[in-house]
Amino acid sequence: MADFAIGVDLGGTNLRIAAVDEHGRLIEKVTLGTKVALGRDRVLDDMCDAIRHLADKYHHGSNLMGIGIGVPGIIDMDTGMIRESPNLPGWSDTPVRLEIERRLGTRVILENDANSAAFGEKWLGAARDVEDMAIITLGTGVGGGIVLNGRIWHGMNGMAGEFGHTTIEPEGVCCGCGNRGCAEQYASASAVMRMAKVMIAGGHAPALAKAASSDAEFSAKAVYNLAIQGDEDARRVFRQVGRALGILIANLVNSLNLPMYVVGGGVSSAWEAFSPSVFEELRQRCLVYAATAPPSRAGDQGASAQVEVKVSRHTIVTRALLGSDAGLFGAARLPMVENNHG
């Protein structure tokens, strides 16, 4: 059997642990609920039990290359502490990596979940043929990750790629981070719900209002279902998502000139509903995109009208391929790539 690693995706709702071999084949995946309410120790105990189980089960005859763990929130890579994690209340400013290593008696690699997702898409997904890429993950919040020369770009402390808290609307909606008008307030699942509720409160969105009152599980997915059925109000919500995401990606393209920007996370399944607005914003706002867009995406408005450059390589903006497994595969990949973590 090929050598393998264990990857963990610790989310606010699900805790998933997988053994993945060095060729990217899934050996076994365990999905547990994250018992956040029972406290950090309980979640870490559950995680470490599952890691030990998989390590014991498969290490005969093949080498365990290491353990990578993707966690939501801002991580200080030097200390292995979570600085801020809205999805894991009570975990901030605790030495999470040390607590895991103490339980397992071995070294582990702790990584931000969006960075893990970037690494997964780079390894096995949409970005497998490029060495440089960025991911924007649209989930409960908006995350981001940058891969340069095949390695995660951590920045000085490991906090690079916080795209969700870049400003889209200077005087916009207040964000939990203290800023106003963050991308996260317009392009996340929470944002879809917020914008739908604003429309319902305005009294001019009958289908949304009906869905919200009759469906106890009313969610971003329900808004999406209405959008694909042609409801104009629901479509408007996703056009707002696409506009915010387009502005965000336009800024990234102008700043980074990478060959690929991948949109992942749960909300990316609504790609059909929001992507036209993304490309519209990109063409209008981003000179670098206009100069490097694939021919089929070239338009004649905004920035696109300013350039007639023929380039050999194009800027690709596309959806993620691995779905919710991107972070899990990316976490497993971490210990396989030497020197990614100093």
Ligand SMILES: [Zn+2]
């Ligand atoms: Zn923010």
